[in-house]
Amino acid sequence: MNLTLAGLFLASVAAPAPLSEDTLNAWHKSVSSAEADLTRSSFLQIDERPDCLRRVSAGQIESDPGAHGGMVSVPSGLVHHWVGTVFLPGVDTPEFLRIVQDYDSYAQIYRPSVVESKLISHTQDDFVYQLKMVESGFGLRSGFVGDFHVQYHQINENEGYSITEATRMVDLASNSMPEYVRGAVTIARYRHSNGGMYLEVETLTLSRDIPAAIKWMAAPMVKHFARQVMVDTLERLRTRVNQVHLIETARLAGGK
Numbered sequence: 001m002n003l004t005l006a007g008l009f010l011a012s013v014a015a016p017a018p019l020s021e022d023t024l025n026a027w028h029k030s031v032s033s034a035e036a037d038l039t040r041s042s043f044l045q046i047d048e049r050p051d052c053l054r055r056v057s058a059g060q061i062e063s064d065p066g067a068h069g070g071m072v073s074v075p076s077g078l079v080h081h082w083v084g085t086v087f088l089p090g091v092d093t094p095e096f097l098r099i100v101q102d103y104d105s106y107a108q109i110y111r112p113s114v115v116e117s118k119l120i121s122h123t124q125d126d127f128v129y130q131l132k133m134v135e136s137g138f139g140l141r142s143g144f145v146g147d148f149h150v151q152y153h154q155i156n157e158n159e160g161y162s163i164t165e166a167t168r169m170v171d172l173a174s175n176s177m178p179e180y181v182r183g184a185v186t187i188a189r190y191r192h193s194n195g196g197m198y199l200e201v202e203t204l205t206l207s208r209d210i211p212a213a214i215k216w217m218a219a220p221m222v223k224h225f226a227r228q229v230m231v232d233t234l235e236r237l238r239t240r241v242n243q244v245h246l247i248e249t250a251r252l253a254g255g256k
Helices: 003-013 021-039 050-057 093-100 103-109 212-254
Strands: 062-065 071-074 077-089 114-123 126-137 140-154 159-171 181-193 196-208
Touching: 021 071, 021 077, 021 181, 021 196, 050 062, 050 077, 062 212, 077 212, 093 181, 093 196, 093 212, 103 114, 103 126, 103 212, 196 212
Parallel strands: none
Antiparallel strands: 062 077, 071 077, 077 196, 114 126, 126 140, 140 159, 159 181, 181 196
């Protein structure tokens, strides 16, 4: 969710380079591969990892690198690939979807990084929304406005997924495309089971490359930072879900 946080770190270490055709082709190949994985036999990764399933069911948030240790080198860039999983107890699919599709509330859920959020358009399972993000860190202050397009697909009564793509990103300082984050796609899988929702979030972010001279030092820091951003994002969402669920439960109890 928080592209600005990751981007600030990359901006402090990465070398500027234009997007080449080879970069874009490699990026689209990574995204296509992730989308093709939606047809895998195990809908959630934790289906094949019983120890991870037990930890998540007990309340732990998992954050793991995707392909190639979470960082894939492409021409003049990097694809950052991470997967996070969280269990949201007590909610069913309709309540979960009402919360995650309330894009006007994202500034409340993900503050202080997200300072403004609004739904632009909505047609059935197709949404377009906008986020304004501002962050300080690593000796830098930066932010951008991004437009995001998301489509939801309900597989059955208990399972579904969404694909979100950043369609436009504008740096607040330069009024042009950000130098640090060049593309972003999120695939979210969800399942109602065990009295709640299991949510798996897979993120792919295209950034500029890190100079070879410092890559050995910067790469572990980037991975650590990406892991923490995923955990913080899912924790904020879980807090929101718990708040809304408690309010709804109290309202229904009061109406009896």
